[in-house]
Structures are given as C-alpha cells and as structure tokens.
Amino acid sequence: MRLVRSRRDLAQALTKLDGPQGIGLVPTMGFFHAGHVSLMERAVKDGASVLSVFVNPLQFGEGEDYERYPRDPDRDLRIAEEAGIDLVYMPPAADVFPPDFSTSVTVADLSALYCGHFRPGHFEGVTTVLARLFGLIKPQRAYFGQKDYQQSAIVRRMVTDLALAIDIEVLPTIREDSGLAMSSRNVYLTEAQRQAAPFFHQALSDTERDMLAGERDGAKLLAKLERRLKKIPGFKPQYWALADAKNLQPKATAVEGDVLLAAGHFGATRLIDNCVLGESAKSGPGAIKRP
C-alpha cells in the first residue's frame, strides 16, 4: 500500500495505478468502522483502489463537530492495508483546498431537503469536495454507504449532471448486532445512549413492516414512525420522512422501493438512518449485519 499526503505525490502515484478496470475511489473522513471496510473490500475486488482520508471542513456547519470529529490515522492506515487498498491519499486540509480555491458545486433541491434543511451548506460541502477528489483522482467507480442515503442520491445526481464517467456504487449499511447503523459518531454515545440507539433502526424496521403488511398511507406510516422515534429514551427526533428513492421527493403513498429517512439527536450526537421499503425483507435478517 502506498501512502501519499499531497496532490503532487498523488498525481505521480496514480500514473502507476491505472489498469484496464480503472480506479475505484473510496472517499472517507477516516475513523473507520466495518461500513468503511466493506466499501474498501469491494473497491479492492473491483480493481485498482484509492482511499481518501480527510475530514472535510466544508461539510461541517458552524457549531458542528469539525474540530472534535474522531480521528485515528494510524489505525485507519492499518485497516486500509489489511483491506488491500493500493493507494491512500491522506492530506492536510490545505492540500485539498489551497487558499485560492473558490469553486463550489451544488445540487439544488435535493440538498435543501431533510438533512440539508437542518445542516445548511452540508451537502454543498460534500459535492464540492467530491467534485474536487473526482478531478484529482479520476476514478471510474466511487463507493458510498447506504447509511448516507440522501448523500448518495445527491452524488448520483451530480455525477449525471456533470456527465462524469463514474459509477456510483452504494453498498448496504453495515449494522452492529443490535441493528444500530455503524457510524464514526457512535463513539460519542454514552453507555445509556448506546443501549437506546438500536431502537432507532427498530422504529424504521417496524414501520417498514407496517407498510409491507398493507399500510400504504404515507401520513399514517409517518405518524407511526414518529410515535416510535419519540418513545426512544433520550432521543430527540429531528425529521422523519417518506421519500421517492431516486429524486427524494416526499411521497403521500408508499410503494416498495420508497425510502424512510430519519435523523435525531442523543444529546449532542446526531444520528441518521434509513430504510428502503421491502429491502430488508428481501435480504433477510442478518444479511446486512456484521460483527
């Protein structure tokens, strides 16, 4: 595994990597969990693999956790090596965004909904850093986790609109045995919050089950979901929504393939999760869990 910390070394290392399958990029902010590992393993399986590790200041709002976002670069590098990654780009922020950097890439509409409503500027930060990384690395594939459902939809939209020849691969959310979606931010949770956190996923799954049992009325499903979320000890739901899988517009009537999206706080810790209706039934219990 080669490690580079500057655009210059990155460009040089990339010339040696390109092969018939092209390059697969796993863009991350580090502090890896099994979700990241699943993306890396898939990238390695698909061809030459590049991992970027970089806490992107643009996607944090004022008062958010940019400074205290968990970091463990040494452990990250060991995990990347074990996963078989070919090249790691782990730069300081100023290498990605030099002082005269001034371009931003925005996906209107999609970026203002849901998480974007509560984190203004967040998705613009995401699409801008990705457009930059896509330019620097020129991958043919990029890998994202389904946990960040809205992000994936936005990235797909950007890639289509800018006609970037990149396949966006969205891999299943990796969950703890409890059902809690893996997240670098889970480390913030207190023991009591950790005990309650699995009910977040449970609330989504139960609502999916209602839908599969025949309830198609979006308002009724969301009322059930709301009640479940509000019953979770110590949890403050922020939003809950039923959306079209692709354009993320709110749906009044649910069909399989639609997605339930939700976010909320345990204390200062913000968690998100989602559930594609009918998907967990298809994949079966445990299929998207990992120890």
Add this chain to the structure above:
Amino acid sequence: MRLVRSRRDLAQALTKLDGPQGIGLVPTMGFFHAGHVSLMERAVKDGASVLSVFVNPLQFGEGEDYERYPRDPDRDLRIAEEAGIDLVYMPPAADVFPPDFSTSVTVADLSALYCGHFRPGHFEGVTTVLARLFGLIKPQRAYFGQKDYQQSAIVRRMVTDLALAIDIEVLPTIREDSGLAMSSRNVYLTEAQRQAAPFFHQALSDTERDMLAGERDGAKLLAKLERRLKKIPGFKPQYWALADAKNLQPKATAVEGDVLLAAGHFGATRLIDNCVLGESAKSGPGAIKRP
C-alpha cells in the same frame, strides 16, 4: 463535418473522433463573427475539433436578451464547415439541461465582481454549462476569446479547482478595423451607435498609453478612463476597473500585465471590452485586427 443535435449522438460521434492529441472544444452561443472563427481555426490546427452551438439560458438574467439573442444556425454551420471543424453539437436547450438537471457550479468571489455584479447569476450560468459540456465532451483543450476576459479567468479557476485536465486557451480579441471588438451583440447597434462604438476600445487604449508613459496610479488612470468613456456619444459606462490579470482583484497601482476592464450600454445594447496593459504595445498595431 458531422452535425449532432443530441447528447446520445454526440457520445457516439465522439468515440470516432478521439486521437493522440485529444479533442479541442470551442463552446459558443452561435451567430459567428471573426472572433469565433479564430477559435475554430486554432482548434482545428491543434487536433480533433468539436464546436458546441447553444444559446445557454442559464447565463441570461431576467430582462436580458435571451429570447432575442441573434441566431443564424445555417450560416453558423457553413462557417464551421469552412473552418474545418470535425463535429458540431447544436442541441435544443432541453438536451443540455433535461428537466431533472439540478447541479450548479460557481466560482465565488470572481463571479461577483465587475460583470457579475451587474449580471447576478451570469457567471454561474457560464460555469455550469461549461462544466456540463466539459463532462459530455471531455476535451483536452477549450478555446475562449479574450474579449470575455473575466469569463476566461473564472473558467481557468474552475478548471484548476475541479482538477479538470483541460488546457484553457484564451485567444486575442478580434477587432473590426475601427478597433471595435467583434461581438454577436454588435448587430443590435444602430448606425449612429456603430460610429461611436470604436471610441470604447480607444478609451481603453489611450489609458493603456497613459500607463505605459509612466502613470501607475490606479485611481488616476481610472479617472482618465472614466472621463473618456463618458465622452463617447450615446454610451453609458457601467463599470471601469483596473484588475490583477489572474485573480481579478482591483489594483491600486498598475503594472504591465494588469488589465483594464469595462462595460457599458449603447441604448439597450451592452458591450464589454478590456485591455491588458502593455499587450497592444507588444503585439503592434493591426496584429489583433481582422477585416
């Protein structure tokens, strides 16, 4: 010369074009004058050449001349053929921007200055359509005229920031014998306005001469320029500025290579022009004129 009117046909035609030199793109809004022809001839000389002809709605503000912008596609195609262009992409607006298109690309700071101040959203429209065309066509070179000086600086910034591997070639402004910069919008001018219009270039050149004769004080140079612009019959100057050639920031003291930028109206017709200090002295009289 091959003509395509859809992204689909464009993609297919491009597969047959690519060569060792890659592709050169001349992005235009049509209604060609000698300035466009100079870009086409250069693109043809440099390798495989693609011309896009498309009046981009995104770069027109409310109340601007999108609807009445001059169009003459048949003449444009004849001129392109004569110039030796390989492939013309002349689509309807909906082919470039399908209904679900929602990405925008902006270059902050640079886009708010000068023309951007008076045409809010204009440069965002330019950078967005170019990012889209760059993605669809994937050129190695793109050609622009120096008349749109601020646009070139913004496009260069975008290409650097998004790490697009595209050389931005900016070719000299082509002028009528009178000195008037060629522009598709010159067709709007009345006979009287046409008589007066060359004084716009003259005002810039005279101010350049003041600078080359020793006047380096930006405020004094701009005061002279202002006086000259305001003396032009029927002309309403909109802005006049002395700027750094690259980052376009206003300069207090002029050095060679800085640029004088200006815009103004003859009636409803808005003209822009610029002068890189020391450049006309270097290239000599007539060097950037064409009949």
